[in-house]
Amino acid sequence: MVSDTPSSGPFRTADLPQRRPIAFSVVPDASARDALATELGLLGLRKLTFDGEIRPVGKRGFHLTGRLGATLVQECVVTLAPVTTRIETEVARAYVPPSELEPAEAGAEVEMPEDETLEPLGEEIAPEAVMHEALALAVPEYPRAAEAEFEGRTAEPDGAAPIRDADLKPFAGLEALRGRLTGGDSGGGDA
Known part of the structure; x- marks a missing residue:
């Protein structure tokens, strides 16, 4: 059973319950959205929410799952006109003790885990930091307005035929x- 009153965290791992999940809800105010939009090079960040839960896994691990929702505005890469994009994505992180991520022997080779959601368990779990990272990864790299058409450009010396x-x-x-x-x-x- 998830707790009734979601918090935005951060949550100290020592204080997290070991038998039940805890809910979180991160809804940044306008000034926090503006600061994040500036950091990510966006024209605007109209809406941003990140809701989910942190569930205990095994004896010392935790699994964070959540849903990120955002409405952002960027410049079109062709026309520079504002382009509005809606992002809805699932986010997951598995926090495990650092000893489970490190090699058994000093000087041994370290292999990157195949699971990209694995994170070393620290003193706290910060859903807001996870939200920032997930949003940065979800922002379209080349936003394009629906009516934008790239006609192409050529560069050749004066008088030469284009290739x-x-x-x-x-x-x-x-x-x-x-x-x-x-x-x-x-x-x-x-x-």
Whole structure:
């Protein structure tokens, strides 16, 4: 059973219950959203929520699961017009004692765990920090307005013809050469 009054944390791991999950809810105010938008290079961050629970796992571990919801505004990479994006994503982290992540012997090789959600268990679990990281990973790298069309650009010296895709293909001229060598049978022109 999850506790009735969700907190935003951070939660001291020593104080977390060992037999039941604890709920959390992080809803930053406007000034915190503005600061995060600036940090992430966004035009705006209209809504941001992160709700979930921290559940004890085994004797000394914890599993954080939550749902991140955000509405953000970025510049279109083509037109620089504002683009609004809605993000809804599930987030999970497994906190395990550092001894379970470290090699048994000093000087032994360290392999990266396959599970990307594994985190070393510290003195506290901070849902707000997890929310910041998850949002940073979910922000679209190349936002594009629906009506934006990239026409392409070319760069060539004055008076030179632009290079076409066909010019870059190594065998593009062979058909014409074959036609010239065989007397025009392949439609390549006169020999």
